[in-house]
Amino acid sequence: MIHSHTVTCNNCALYLTARVLGLEDLDCSIFKQVLLRDHPVAKNEVLYKKGEPFRYLYLVHSGACASYANMASGTDQVMGYYLPGEIAGISDIGKPGYGHTTLALEKGSICRLDYLALESDIPAHEFLHVQKYLLQAAA
Numbered sequence: 001m002i003h004s005h006t007v008t009c010n011n012c013a014l015y016l017t018a019r020v021l022g023l024e025d026l027d028c029s030i031f032k033q034v035l036l037r038d039h040p041v042a043k044n045e046v047l048y049k050k051g052e053p054f055r056y057l058y059l060v061h062s063g064a065c066a067s068y069a070n071m072a073s074g075t076d077q078v079m080g081y082y083l084p085g086e087i088a089g090i091s092d093i094g095k096p097g098y099g100h101t102t103l104a105l106e107k108g109s110i111c112r113l114d115y116l117a118l119e120s121d122i123p124a125h126e127f128l129h130v131q132k133y134l135l136q137a138a139a
Helices: 013-020 028-034 115-121 124-138
Strands: 035-041 046-048 055-062 065-070 075-082 101-104 107-115
Touching: 013 055, 028 115, 107 115, 115 124
Parallel strands: none
Antiparallel strands: 035 107, 046 101, 055 107, 065 075, 065 101
16 A cells, blocks of 8 residues: 655755755745655656756655766766765756766655756845755765
8 A cells, every 4th residue: 555645845854954044934835836846766767867957956755866977988887875865966056067877776756956946036145045055965
């Protein structure tokens, strides 16, 4: 039996993160516009490919993902793993494109944050707080 869980905006990790950052004034509707929540992914489904224009951050909700790079020798090298609660694509903030290809290692779900839309939807001074937090999380 499959159980469906609905998470209200106030219980969403992104909303709670925004509150921690002092962005509690944000209208919850902004997150609804820029966040695709609990999206299913199949095993070996590619989230993004190296060289694609950067736009989204992928929060692993369930399952696991891996990033890899194609080496000059023609082999693929694993660059990192993402487990539930971790954010794929975060190391590409501020870059024109993704530096690696990332795929789902198993059936699971992700939340996809439209980072570029969020940047244009909230005031610049508040977005700087979000950027700083995410970049610290990536370090």
